[in-house]
Amino acid sequence: MKKTMIMLVLALVGWGASAQHGHSTEGHSNMDTKMANKSMVKSTVEVEQSKSATAIIDNYLALKDALVADNSKKAASSGKMLFDAFAKFDISAQPKSQQKELGEIIEDAREHAEHISENDGSIGHQREHFEILSTDIKDLVVITGADRNLYQIFCPMYNNKEGGSWLSASSEIKNPFFGSKMLKCGSVQQKITIK
Amino acid sequence: MKVLKITGLVLLVALVVLQFISTRSNQSTTVLSTDFAKTYDVPEDVRSILAVSCYNCHSNNTNYPWYSRVQPVGWYLENHIKKGKEELNLSEFGSYSTRKQKSKLKSMISQVDDGEMPLASYTFIHREACLSENSKKRLVDYLKTLNE
Numbered sequence: 001m002k003k004t005m006i007m008l009v010l011a012l013v014g015w016g017a018s019a020q021h022g023h024s025t026e027g028h029s030n031m032d033t034k035m036a037n038k039s040m041v042k043s044t045v046e047v048e049q050s051k052s053a054t055a056i057i058d059n060y061l062a063l064k065d066a067l068v069a070d071n072s073k074k075a076a077s078s079g080k081m082l083f084d085a086f087a088k089f090d091i092s093a094q095p096k097s098q099q100k101e102l103g104e105i106i107e108d109a110r111e112h113a114e115h116i117s118e119n120d121g122s123i124g125h126q127r128e129h130f131e132i133l134s135t136d137i138k139d140l141v142v143i144t145g146a147d148r149n150l151y152q153i154f155c156p157m158y159n160n161k162e163g164g165s166w167l168s169a170s171s172e173i174k175n176p177f178f179g180s181k182m183l184k185c186g187s188v189q190q191k192i193t194i195k
Numbered sequence: 196m197k198v199l200k201i202t203g204l205v206l207l208v209a210l211v212v213l214q215f216i217s218t219r220s221n222q223s224t225t226v227l228s229t230d231f232a233k234t235y236d237v238p239e240d241v242r243s244i245l246a247v248s249c250y251n252c253h254s255n256n257t258n259y260p261w262y263s264r265v266q267p268v269g270w271y272l273e274n275h276i277k278k279g280k281e282e283l284n285l286s287e288f289g290s291y292s293t294r295k296q297k298s299k300l301k302s303m304i305s306q307v308d309d310g311e312m313p314l315a316s317y318t319f320i321h322r323e324a325c326l327s328e329n330s331k332k333r334l335v336d337y338l339k340t341l342n343e
Binding site for chain 2: 104105107124125128129131159
């Protein structure tokens with residue numbers, strides 16, 4: 001009986017997730033429940049109001065928009081600007097206890113921005129780096145604070161259905177991993193709001 | 196005509212002299228404690244895939260081919276190895292931050308999965324470094340277990 005209940009709940013969760021995405025359910029048939037749960041999570045994280053990461057956020061969002069528009073060239077130039085924004089970021093102005101973590105985030109993120117800037121013409125590769133970069137940016141703004149509300153949006157289809165997430169300043173879904181191929185795939189996973 | 200002859204001769208001599216300059220600098224007999232194979236408990240078969248298909252350009256020890264003695268091919272190779280190690284040095288993997296390790300694992304998975312690595316220009320000569328479908332899957336699946 002207990003087992004039946006669990007099965008029922010899992011089925012409902014799975015159904016909810018695919019209904020929410022509103023595109024072909026075919027791809028979701030073998031989506032595991034872990035993923036379904038992940039895409040259903042809606043939480044809020046509050047961050048400090050701060051302008052210290054403004055240039056990083058601006059250029060990250062420009063990069064995201066270029067990928068949404070399937071524009072590899074624009075993504076490369078935004079990647080370069082993001083790379084420069086990381087170079088200008090002043091870690092020493094951040095709390096001492098967070099500097100090591102921030103240093104690691106920026107070291108990693110800079111490399112991804114650099115790769116994106118060097119791979120004009122290979123948008124698939126740019127998107128792979130963008131996905132890892134997005135996690136870095138999210139972790140960064142949690143520490144540094146932000147100057148605007150952000151949404152972390154999850155697409156369960158990306159990376160052979162392992163899923164991937166990105167940040168956006170709007171809750172409207174415009175998918176940078178697939179661009180015009182699957183523009184509407186994704187759902188808000190977390191809200192990052194200013195205190 | 197004479198000028199041409201002299202220039203040709205000078206170039207030839209230069210090329211011969213160049214052959215005596217060795218660029219085979221990426222060689223080391225010590226396996227660092229930060230080596231990928233020491234950072235994780237890597238199974239033997241995966242280890243040998245890594246050794247044949249990855250370590251030559253992504254570690255501190257290159258098993259140099261004979262033509263690396265021929266200049267300027269040797270320089271080209273050396274430059275290639277330098278870039279490869281900047282991207283990913285499996286000898287120093289354990290010294291990367293946890294974030295960087297995860298990030299590199301992810302990139303390794305996608306690069307191998309997409310068939311971008313090992314580079315076609317490398318496997319063109321090193322046929323043995325080509326990954327069969329089976330070893331590709333084995334490597335990718337193993338790397339995925341590390342990144343869960």
